[in-house]
Amino acid sequence: MTALLRPALPDDATATGEILYAFARDTDWMPLLHCRDETVMFCGVMIARGWVTVAVLHGRVAGFIARDGGEICSLYLARKAQGRGLGARLLQQAQHSAEQLELWTFQANVGARRFYERHGFRETQRTDGSRNDERLPDIRYEWSRT
Numbered sequence: 001m002t003a004l005l006r007p008a009l010p011d012d013a014t015a016t017g018e019i020l021y022a023f024a025r026d027t028d029w030m031p032l033l034h035c036r037d038e039t040v041m042f043c044g045v046m047i048a049r050g051w052v053t054v055a056v057l058h059g060r061v062a063g064f065i066a067r068d069g070g071e072i073c074s075l076y077l078a079r080k081a082q083g084r085g086l087g088a089r090l091l092q093q094a095q096h097s098a099e100q101l102e103l104w105t106f107q108a109n110v111g112a113r114r115f116y117e118r119h120g121f122r123e124t125q126r127t128d129g130s131r132n133d134e135r136l137p138d139i140r141y142e143w144s145r146t
Helices: 010-026 036-048 086-096 110-118
Strands: 004-007 052-057 060-068 071-077 100-106 122-127 138-144
Touching: 004 086, 010 036, 010 052, 010 060, 010 071, 036 052, 036 060, 052 086, 060 086, 071 086, 086 110, 100 110, 110 138
Parallel strands: 071 100
Antiparallel strands: 004 052, 052 060, 060 071, 100 138, 122 138
């Protein structure tokens, strides 16, 4: 399986928005705060800012990473694309182009926590979630090349 990684195009907002929306809709502990159209618009904003790289598999966007400098804002894969190494490729590309990275993930997202820890991220902070929109306890992770 070979996936193409490329900068997102404006037309990718729908596909990336669908992936992000599906995660919120299908994850039992995640509150669904935004409708599909709002999520697509949010992804369009990240794309317009030049933050998004997509993984294209069989001609379709299968996942994406959004990065604002050293902060990873989003890393999501379509459910059918999970377990194929696409998330690792997206993350490794970010690690290749940065000296340091940081991100937040929810404490309940055990799979994401294991994924980031396998890729050298270390936990640096936990919060009760009072400062995020979802009001879910979260964890800050950091990675450094050194």
